[in-house]
Amino acid sequence: MISGGTFIASLITFAEGGLTLSGGTLGAAVVGAPVTVVSSGASLKGVNAANGLTLLPGVTTSFSDDLAFFGTATLGAGATLRARATQKLGGAGTVFFGDGASLAIDGGTDLTVGAGSLELRGSNFRIERTPGSTGSAALNLGTTRVVSAAGGTGVIDVQFLTYGNLVAEPGSSLSVSCSGIYSPRSISAQNGGVVSINAPAGVSLSFGPYITSGATIDITGPTSLVFNSLQNSGTIRIHGDLNVGVNSSHVGPGTLRVDGELIVDPNVPTNFQPREGGAVVVDYEGASPLDYLRSLIVNGYNGTGNSRITVVADPQHGLGYAEASALFTNFPATFAGELIDDTAFLMRITRYGDADLNGLVNLVDFNRLASNFNGTNKLWSQGDFTYDGIVNLEDFNRLASNFNLAALTNNPTPQDWANLAAAVPEPAAATALAGITSLSCLMRRRRMRYPRTTKNYR
Ligand SMILES: [Ca+2]
Numbered sequence: 286m287i288s289g290g291t292f293i294a295s296l297i298t299f300a301e302g303g304l305t306l307s308g309g310t311l312g313a314a315v316v317g318a319p320v321t322v323v324s325s326g327a328s329l330k331g332v333n334a335a336n337g338l339t340l341l342p343g344v345t346t347s348f349s350d351d352l353a354f355f356g357t358a359t360l361g362a363g364a365t366l367r368a369r370a371t372q373k374l375g376g377a378g379t380v381f382f383g384d385g386a387s388l389a390i391d392g393g394t395d396l397t398v399g400a401g402s403l404e405l406r407g408s409n410f411r412i413e414r415t416p417g418s419t420g421s422a423a424l425n426l427g428t429t430r431v432v433s434a435a436g437g438t439g440v441i442d443v444q445f446l447t448y449g450n451l452v453a454e455p456g457s458s459l460s461v462s463c464s465g466i467y468s469p470r471s472i473s474a475q476n477g478g479v480v481s482i483n484a485p486a487g488v489s490l491s492f493g494p495y496i497t498s499g500a501t502i503d504i505t506g507p508t509s510l511v512f513n514s515l516q517n518s519g520t521i522r523i524h525g526d527l528n529v530g531v532n533s534s535h536v537g538p539g540t541l542r543v544d545g546e547l548i549v550d551p552n553v554p555t556n557f558q559p560r561e562g563g564a565v566v567v568d569y570e571g572a573s574p575l576d577y578l579r580s581l582i583v584n585g586y587n588g589t590g591n592s593r594i595t596v597v598a599d600p601q602h603g604l605g606y607a608e609a610s611a612l613f614t615n616f617p618a619t620f621a622g623e624l625i626d627d628t629a630f631l632m633r634i635t636r637y638g639d640a641d642l643n644g645l646v647n648l649v650d651f652n653r654l655a656s657n658f659n660g661t662n663k664l665w666s667q668g669d670f671t672y673d674g675i676v677n678l679e680d681f682n683r684l685a686s687n688f689n690l691a692a693l694t695n696n697p698t699p700q701d702w703a704n705l706a707a708a709v710p711e712p713a714a715a716t717a718l719a720g721i722t723s724l725s726c727l728m729r730r731r732r733m734r735y736p737r738t739t740k741n742y743r
Pocket residue numbers: 568569570626627628629
């Protein structure tokens with residue numbers, strides 16, 4: 286037990302028991318047993334706790350010089366570990382925050398979380414500038430360190446945050462606020478988890494490896510956000526511009542929402558690739574990005590240009606796109622789980638023929654095609670499913686081959702074809718009905734060559 290004064294030693298070795306600190310200052314390497322701080326007022330100065338460190342509940346302990354531990358550092362409920370000068374929190378293992386525990390960084394302090402795969406993890410915790418202190422508190426997480434909310438709400442609220450991997454585990458939320466440079470290596474919301482990032486306007490956020498969303502990631506503030514890879518089975522909302530800057534960036538089956546501009550790097554071959562039913566909402570104000578984004582989709586389809594928006598090749602599915610105002614009449618409307626206004630550009634991987642992007646190919650879609658038949662400068666939502674701007678028999682055939690199909694339903698029945706024929710409006714009727722005839726012949730010929738079990742014709 287050390288209860289007062291200053292105790293500096295190069296090495297303290299225990300065969301059993303441990304070192305208990307109730308006051309004073311400890312500066313030593315401690316091996317063989319853990320260090321336990323039992324009351325506030327004690328401080329650590331250059332401590333290396335080789336067998337772990339514990340702060341009992343409610344205890345506040347400050348540290349200066351480097352603090353290292355190996356194994357687990359446990360901050361009891363309501364305990365505070367306070368960083369008092371530019372230094373490093375090092376070691377290997379996990380800092381576990383008890384309920385309401387915090388890591389406080391004094392203003393003017395630059396705290397680097399040290400080498401290795403150190404993890405800061407807990408249910409309800411805060412990492413913040415020491416209340417009442419002034420100046421910037423900086424947290425440098427390096428490239429492999431993890432801050433993970435597990436079962437509650439984790440808060441990071443510092444002036445500068447750099448690097449690190451930010452995780453919300455299932456059922457948890459991690460809320461990050463910072464006013465300075467911010468460049469996390471990854472952000473991950475596990476299934477049922479939420480990550481909220483609030484960065485200042487005017488900064489550019491750059492993500493190293495990836496963003497992974499199994500639930501919700503909400504990013505507010507930056508005027509520009511660059512990412513390398515995006516795996517999205519949940520929802521990602523970016524309240525600012527999104528720059529896609531590295532080849533093979535992609536999203537999964539979730540929804541990506543950008544309240545701003547979606548920009549795909551024109552300088553190097555860059556491919557933005559929604560996948561497996563993924564939807565993208567670009568909620569703009571002012572001029573529509575339609576021409577720009579459509580050109581990237583056309584690039585992707587034709588394999589031309591540096592900047593591309595593509596989908597994985599599939600004879601039955603394409604990347605549908607539409608202005609919200611072309612699909613809905615009442616706003617706010619709901620698309621892919623997102624509330625949208627009448628100035629939004631929408632993309633979704635869906636079957637060819639699904640002009641209104643609702644996931645089904647039916648008479649409503651056919652009517653859109655028929656009313657634009659033989660037109661030029663047309664969009665997907667008007668029946669151009671081949672990305673050439675023209676609505677003709679090729680587009681009709683794509684629609685017809687998916688008619689009455691949702692995700693994985695059966696082939697159309699004779700009654701479906703009759704319904705389709707009956708729905709053809711004038712003046713497109715003659716042409717389109719000719720198309721049906723052609724299509725029927727085509728389908729019959731194809732079926733002779735390909736058995737019905739062939740995947741492409743299911
Ligand atoms: Ca809008």
